[in-house]
Amino acid sequence: MSPFSRREFMLSGAALVGGSLLAGCEARVNELEGGFTGVNIDRGHALRDRLKRGGDALAPSVTHRAGVVIAGGGIAGLSAARALRLAGVDDFVLLELEDRPGGNSKGGSIKGISCPLGAHYLPVPGDDASEVQDFLEELGLRKRVAGRWQYDEMSLCHSPQERLFFNGQWQEGLLPMQEVGAGTLQQYRRFSELVAEQSRAAAFTMPTMKTWMRHGGLPASHAALDAITFDAWLATHGLGDPHLHWYLDYACRDDYGASAARVSAWSGIAYFASRHGFHAPSEEQIGEDERDAVLTWPEGNGWLSQQLAAPLAAKGPLRTGHSVIRIAQTRHAVEVDVHVAETDRIERWVAGQCIVALPVFLAARVIQSAPDFLQQAAKRMQWAPWLVANIHVDAPLDDRAGAAPSWDNVLYADAVPGGLGYVDASHQRLDPRPAPTVLSYYQALGDLPDARKLLAEQPWTYWRDPIIASLSQAHPDLAQRATRMEITRYGHAMSIPVPGDQALLGRIGMAGIQGKRLALSNGERVPLTPTPASGRLSFAHADWSGYSVFEEAFTRGWGAGALTAMQLRGA
Numbered sequence: 168m169s170p171f172s173r174r175e176f177m178l179s180g181a182a183l184v185g186g187s188l189l190a191g192c193e194a195r196v197n198e199l200e201g202g203f204t205g206v207n208i209d210r211g212h213a214l215r216d217r218l219k220r221g222g223d224a225l226a227p228s229v230t231h232r233a234g235v236v237i238a239g240g241g242i243a244g245l246s247a248a249r250a251l252r253l254a255g256v257d258d259f260v261l262l263e264l265e266d267r268p269g270g271n272s273k274g275g276s277i278k279g280i281s282c283p284l285g286a287h288y289l290p291v292p293g294d295d296a297s298e299v300q301d302f303l304e305e306l307g308l309r310k311r312v313a314g315r316w317q318y319d320e321m322s323l324c325h326s327p328q329e330r331l332f333f334n335g336q337w338q339e340g341l342l343p344m345q346e347v348g349a350g351t352l353q354q355y356r357r358f359s360e361l362v363a364e365q366s367r368a369a370a371f372t373m374p375t376m377k378t379w380m381r382h383g384g385l386p387a388s389h390a391a392l393d394a395i396t397f398d399a400w401l402a403t404h405g406l407g408d409p410h411l412h413w414y415l416d417y418a419c420r421d422d423y424g425a426s427a428a429r430v431s432a433w434s435g436i437a438y439f440a441s442r443h444g445f446h447a448p449s450e451e452q453i454g455e456d457e458r459d460a461v462l463t464w465p466e467g468n469g470w471l472s473q474q475l476a477a478p479l480a481a482k483g484p485l486r487t488g489h490s491v492i493r494i495a496q497t498r499h500a501v502e503v504d505v506h507v508a509e510t511d512r513i514e515r516w517v518a519g520q521c522i523v524a525l526p527v528f529l530a531a532r533v534i535q536s537a538p539d540f541l542q543q544a545a546k547r548m549q550w551a552p553w554l555v556a557n558i559h560v561d562a563p564l565d566d567r568a569g570a571a572p573s574w575d576n577v578l579y580a581d582a583v584p585g586g587l588g589y590v591d592a593s594h595q596r597l598d599p600r601p602a603p604t605v606l607s608y609y610q611a612l613g614d615l616p617d618a619r620k621l622l623a624e625q626p627w628t629y630w631r632d633p634i635i636a637s638l639s640q641a642h643p644d645l646a647q648r649a650t651r652m653e654i655t656r657y658g659h660a661m662s663i664p665v666p667g668d669q670a671l672l673g674r675i676g677m678a679g680i681q682g683k684r685l686a687l688s689n690g691e692r693v694p695l696t697p698t699p700a701s702g703r704l705s706f707a708h709a710d711w712s713g714y715s716v717f718e719e720a721f722t723r724g725w726g727a728g729a730l731t732a733m734q735l736r737g738a
Contacts, residue, residue, distance in 0.1 A: 196646050206656055210508055230517060233484075240487070241269065249728065255687075255732075262503070268476045269468075280592055285553075286467055308322055327571055329574065343579060357406065365436050375712050376722065392436055397430050419434070424551025430663060442718075466592075491533055501519070501704065519703065521705075523707065527548055528659065551613030551662075552657060556607075556653070556655075557605050558606045573594070576590070584615045592604055603650075672713050695733070705734075709723060
C-alpha cells in the first residue's frame with residue numbers, strides 16, 4: 168500500500184468525481200490554509216537530542232516532594248488523579264508532556280468552532296463499566312428517573328447518527344445495504360449468529376478486565392480467538408463477502424488502528440460483542456438500522472478530559488509541559504526526573520508512590536530496571552500511528568443523493584489509506600439555520616508502511632490533498648467551501664491488539680486483587696480492579712487492556728489510583 172504522490176492522487180481524485188476536480192479546483196486546494204496542530208512533535212525531538220547528550224544535560228537542578236507522582240496526563244492519568252481525590256489523597260502531582268492534558272481525548276477549535284483532536288464519542292456504558300457510569304453520574308449526565316437510568320439528551324448523539332457513501336449515494340447506517348445481493352445478506356446474518364455464539368461461550372465485557380475477574384483469567388474460548396488473526400477466523404467460517412469484509416475491516420481500523428489482517432480474532436469479535444453490537448437486518452428490514460446510543464460533544468471526548476482536569480487545575484497538582492525522562496525506585500521512595508519545557512531544565516520529584524500512566528513502550532524506556540512483565544509487553548506489543556484532519560467549511564456542503572447529513576459520515580472503500588470518514592462538529596447544534604462547521608476526518612495509519620516517518624517528515628499538504636480529493640467524491644463543492652485544515656498527528660496513537668496480546672496481558676493483570684476493596688471519602692467501598700504493579704509503581708494505561716478506548720483507559724486509571732491509595736494506607 169504505497170502512498171500516492173500528491174499529483175497522482177489529485178488526478179485520480181478528479182477521475183473519481185467525474186472530472187469535477189479540474190485545474191481551477193486544484194488551484195483552490197493549493198490556496199487552502201492550514202498546518203499541523205495539537206501534539207508537539209518538535210518538543211519530543213528536542214528532548215530526544217538532550218537525552219542523547221546525557222551527563223550534565225540530565226542533571227536535576229531542583230528537587231520537589233509529593234506523596235504520589237502520576238506520570239502521564241491522558242485519560243488514565245486523569246482518572247487515577249480522580250481516584251486519589253475520592254480516596255482522600257491530596258498530596259500528589261500529575262506530570263504531562265503536552266501543554267494540555269487529555270492524551271488522545273483532546274479538543275480544539277477552528278475559527279471559533281469547537282472540534283475533536285482525537286477520540287470523539289463514548290458509547291453509553293454498560294454495567295460492567297461501573298466506574299465510568301459513576302463518573303457520568305457525577306457530571307449529571309446519568310440520572311435515575313422513575314427507577315430507570317436516563318442519560319442527558321443534549322449529550323446523546325442526535326439523529327441521524329451515521330451514513331455511508333456507497334454506490335454513488337448516501338445510505339443510512341454503515342453496513343453496506345443498497346443493492347447488495349442475497350448472498351451478502353446471508354453472510355451478514357451468519358456473522359451475527361457467530362458473534363452471539365461466541366458471547367454465549369464467554370461474555371465479552373467492557374472493560375475487558377471484568378472478564379478476567381469473572382473467569383480468573385482469559386476464558387478458553389477467548390484464548391482460542393486470541394491465537395489467530397480476525398481475517399483467518401473469517402476465512403475458517405467461510406465469511407468472504409467483500410461488503411462484509413469491508414465493514415469488518417473498517418471496524419477494526421476504527422477502534423484498533425489496523426486492519427482485520429493484523430488484529431486478533433478476539434478483538435474483531437469483542438468490537439461487536441462488548442461495545443458496538445452487530446445487527447444483521449433480515450430481507451424484510453433492508454434499510455433499517457438499529458443504533459447503539461453514544462454520547463458526544465462538539466470537541467469530542469475532549470469535553471470529558473476537561474471535566475477530569477478541572478479539579479486539578481483549581482488545586483494546582485497538574486504540571487503541563489513536563490516530560491518524564493527517568494523513573495527509578497530507591498529503597499524508600501521513587502525518583503521521577505522531568506524536563507520542563509518552559510525553563511528547559513531538568514527537575515526531580517521524589518515520592519512514596521508513582522502511578523505510571525504512560526504507554527507501555529514509553530514506560531519501558533524511562534523506568535530504570537523495568538520489571539520483566541513491562542519489558543515483555545513492550546517487546547511484543549504494536550502501536551498504530553493516527554491522523555485527524557479538521558476541515559473548516561464556510562457553509563453546508565452539497566450532498567449527492569441519498570440519506571440526510573449525519574454526525575458520522577463514511578466513504579465505502581475510501582481511496583485514502585486508512586481513511587475512516589468524518590464527523591460533523593456542529594451535529595449537536597439545535598439551531599437549524601445553515602452555518603459554517605468543522606469536519607473532523609480520521610485516518611488510521613497502522614497498515615501504511617513508514618507511516619510514523621511520513622508523519623514526522625512530510626509537510627501537512629502531503630495529507631491535505633488526498634483527503635480533499637477523496638471527500639470530493641461525496642461533496643463536489645468541498646474544495647470551494649473549505650477555508651482551513653488543521654492536522655493533528657499521533658505517532659503512537661493506540662496499541663494494536665494483535666494475536667497473543669490478551670493471553671499475555673491477562674496473566675500480567677490478575678495478581679493480588681481478589682476481594683480487596685477501597686473505602687472512599689463518601690463512605691462507599693469499591694472493589695479493586697486488575698492493576699499491574701511492581702514495588703512502589705502501579706501502571707495505568709489503556710495499553711494494559713490491549714487497545715485504546717475511553718472505558719479501558721478510565722478504568723485502568725481508576726484501578727491504579729485506588730491501589731495506590733490503599734498502599735498509602737498500609738492495607
